[in-house]
Amino acid sequence: MNYLHQRRLVLTQAFKAKGVDAFLVTTPVNVSYLTGFTGEDSYFVINAKHEILVSDSRFDEQIKEECADLEAHIRPLTRTTLEAAAEVLTKIGAKSVGVEGNRLTLGALEQLKALAPKLTFVPLEGLVETQRMVKDPGEVEKIREAVRVAERGFRMFVATLREADTEKEMVDALEGYVRRAGARGTSFPPIIAVGERGALPxxxxxxxxxxxxxxxxxxxxxxxxxxxxxxxxxxxxxxTAPSRRNKQERVGYDFDKLYAVVLAAQNAALAAIRPGVKAKDVDAAARAVFANAKLDKYPDLKLDKCFTHGLGHGIGLEVHEGPKVRANSEDVLEAGMVITIEPGIYIPNWGGIRIEDDVLVTHDGFKLLTTLSREAATLSVS
Amino acid sequence: MNYLHQRRLVLTQAFKAKGVDAFLVTTPVNVSYLTGFTGEDSYFVINAKHEILVSDSRFDEQIKEECADLEAHIRPLTRTTLEAAAEVLTKIGAKSVGVEGNRLTLGALEQLKALAPKLTFVPLEGLVETQRMVKDPGEVEKIREAVRVAERGFRMFVATLREADTEKEMVDALEGYVRRAGARGTSFPPIIAVGERGALPxxxxxxxxxxxxxxxxxxxxxxxxxxxxxxxxxxxxxxTAPSRRNKQERVGYDFDKLYAVVLAAQNAALAAIRPGVKAKDVDAAARAVFANAKLDKYPDLKLDKCFTHGLGHGIGLEVHEGPKVRANSEDVLEAGMVITIEPGIYIPNWGGIRIEDDVLVTHDGFKLLTTLSREAATLSVS
Known part of the structure; x- marks a missing residue:
């Protein structure tokens, strides 16, 4: 039994448990997760007897290639995908239909109600997203490959840097190298900050x-x-050369000492990771290192105040997904989750230090998916 | 009076006319349109007396730079942006609050109701999007610049092509040249299709x-x-060389004859553009050219069946926005709208021909923002 079929079975159990007899998936990334379809603008309808992709003629061929085991309903040009989905739901005899409460808009629900007045639509929160939080081995391998490609692209990027490159040029160069290394593109517009600009996360x-x-x-x-x-x-x-010294970048803080604290915070967070642990406790483990850091040279520097964002987030088909790894998270770690651990400190006019790695939660702890060194290092520019 | 202030005034009139006393903007692109803020994860709250950006400390400095005339509410790390927005709305004495019905999720509305049970939330459809359909002169100039940069990037791209470049390598190269020409990036992942692959739009x-x-x-x-x-x-x-002839690409149809029909369809659509015209009539003008095309050599080819998508769409801060230019559109053209006109034909195993330009609706007709030739041409590879 393949993973896609398994995912649809888990979803079916989940929506049945909520008392609905069919489910409408309108979020592209969730449609992909459940069906393997990589196109756009398509919905997925599922009940006990039917699994139907609702799409348009642009994707007719692609659906046959990618989703041979599913039915396809190709809407005519005069219908919207939502109209076609309402027709399909009516045709398969659905009565109460779960919809994605955390994704569907208020307006779309009103339209569905008008299009299919005999059906009952029930907003359900995060049914597919909850399932997506725990990765199967194939997904972990795909994330590991995305890490490898990012690392390969980064090495190419670093090897080609010049003193005169602007942040914008560096962003564009990194985009090119990550693609050259094998990606469709970067997973978000890269943040590249020189000197004191690192203070803006x-x-x-x-x-x-x-x-x-x-x-x-x-x-x-x-x-x-x-x-x-x-x-x-x-x-x-x-x-730092007097001829070029950037007057905006305040010096005075010791990079290595601050870096060591950020790395210690990351290590403390990693050590706290294991199944059953609350994600907010992992965040707290990092935050405690900052709160307790003693930097005798800088008695006024409160490093816990300098860590101005959450510790991390799940990663997978989306660059930000569950679980949340932050103070206000209610999520509990499970084996198979993949999360970022990214403590950072930000000091206005001086800059920032952030270390971020992608981490698999294992049965007895964690495994770093990243292989790049996490130690403090000096950029080598040829 | 600057444009941003003007936009907020128009929005205020619009939500007051709907009987609410405040409005909550949660869609990033709409927040940017109304405030000039270019960061993420921030909401905008407006009533008769207050204009408040609800954000977090990552964007504290940026808001001071970009939105000097607005109030800012910087949420603590322990609150979500939605929680902070509910607090702000309560604090400014809002009673009935318009929300973006076409954007806000069902789940977010439930949260808002729970967070601020004394407020009434009223979903309103497309208030900001309707305003955004008609561009002011500054916006038209920005779109024109985005066209210029795209064209410059395309010329660089074409000048560097090699026979051995793959579609993937060409996409990556075009991405790089569009950035080199001055863009943040491409406005969507480019579609580059060789030979019969053009049949997939x-x-x-x-x-x-x-x-x-x-x-x-x-x-x-x-x-x-x-x-x-x-x-x-x-x-x-x-x-086409016998040594390399691609057996998948069916030959037989005359590129120039088909190209001439697509161009005629585009010209017919352009000629139909003026204020007061229904967008669906512009779509119909192009479709009529395909329906009436007589290609004596190919009596079985029904070109109107080969045009499998809508004629175009508005463009601006988003690559797809209002008005819709398609058969099922109820939109009426107004001076200041900027739309794509993109007729195409797609023939399985042969390929596709599409010509797409960006067009300003003027007081007496249209103006092409594109300057690249629309005539049939042969790629020149050095």
Missing amino acids: HAPPTAKELGDGSKLLVDWGADLGYKSDLTRTLRSPFG | HAPPTAKELGDGSKLLVDWGADLGYKSDLTRTLRSPFG
């Missing part, structure tokens, strides 16, 4: 040059269907 | 080589915040 790229700073933060990932998400922060050989 | 890129086909279809755009969306189909000097 989501810095958009500017014309600032690599040579304008004494450190470089790179947050990137590869998209091969499944996605990866990594961050490395490197000492840069630039930005 | 949304063909994902494969290992098929440029030299494996006698034509090349390229559908691409540039993202500079505002977006462009163009398609060109070129005769290729390859794919």
Whole structure:
């Protein structure tokens, strides 16, 4: 029995348990997860007797190739996909239909009600997403490959850097190398921040040059269907020469000492990972390291105040998915979950240090999917 | 008075006319349109007395730079943006709150109701999107620039092609050139189809080589915040030599004759464009050309059956937005709208021809924003 069939069985059990006799999947990534279909603008209808992709003639051939075991309903040009889905649901004799409460819009539900007034539509929260949180071995291997490709692209990128490259040029170059390494593209627009710009955790790229700073933060990932998400922060050989000294980048804090604290926070979080642990306790393990860090040279620096975002998130078909690894999360770790662990500190006018790795929760702890060194290192520019 | 302020005034009139006293904007692109904020994960709350961005500390600095005239509510790490928005709405004394019916999920509305049980939430459809359909002169200029950059990137791309380039390599190369020409990236993953693969209107890129086909279809755009969306189909000097003849690509149909029909369909659609015209009538004008095309050599070829998608769509901050230009559209053209006109024909095992341009609706007709030639041409590969 293949994984796709298994996923549809699990979904069927889940929606039956909620008291509905059919389910309508409208979210593209969930349609892909359940059917293997990689096209767009298509919905999936399932009940005890039918598994039907509702699509249009652009994807007729593709569905035959990718989803040979499913029925297809190809809508005419004069119908919307939602109209076609309502027809299909009526035709298969559905009575109460689960819909994706965390995805479907208010307007779409109103339309469905108008199109199929005899059906009852029941919003259900995250049925497919809950299933997606725990990866099967094939999915773990795909994420591992997305990590490998991201790492290969990063090595190419680092090998080609020049002092005069701008953040924007570096973003574009990294995009090219991640594709060259085998990805469809990056899994999100890379964040590349020179010097003090690293203090913005989501810095958009500017014309600032690599040579304008004494450190470089790179947050990137590869998209091969499944996605990866990594961050490395490197000492840069630039930005400190008097001839070029960047007056915006405040010096004074010791990169290595701060890096060591971030790495210790990451290690503390990793050590806390195992099935049954609350995700928020993993976040707390990292946060405790920052709260307890003693940096005698900088008595005013409260590192816990410098860690301004959650510790991590699940990763898979989407770059952000469940579980949440943060203070307000109610999620509990299970073997097979793949999460990012990404502590960081951000100091205005100085910069930021973030270390992010992709981690599999195993039966007795964790396994890093990342192989790039996590130690403090200096960028080597030829 | 600046455009952003004007947009918020128009929105305020629109939601007041619907009988609500405040409005909550949760869609990132709509938040950007109304506030100029370019970050993520932030909401916008507006009533008669307040204009408040609800965000988190990652964007604290960015909001001060980009939205100096707005209030900002920076949520703590322990609150979600939705929780913070509910607090803000309560604090400013809102009673009935419009929400984006075509965007907000069923689950988010349930959460809002639970978080602020004394408020009434009213789903309103497309208030911001309706306003966004008609572009102001600054927006038109930004789209025109996105067209220029796409065209510049395309010329670089064409100049560097090699017979051995795969569809995937061409997609990656085009991505790089569009960025090199000045874009953040392409506005969607480019569609590049060699030979008979053009018969799939949304063909994902494969290992098929440029030299494996006698034509090349390229559908691409540039993202500079505002977006462009163009398609060109070129005769290729390859794919016909006996030594390399691609057995999958059926020959027999005359590229030039079919191209001339598609171009005539596009010209007929353009000629139909003016304020007050129904968008579906523009679609019909193109469709009529296909229905009436007489191709004596191919009596069995029904070109209207080969045009399997709508004629076009609005373009702006999103690559697909209003108005819809298709048979089932109720939209009426207005001066200031910017739409794609993209007739195409798709013949299994032979390929496809699509010509797509970005067009401004003017007071007395239309203006092409595209400057690339629309005539049939042969790819020149050095």
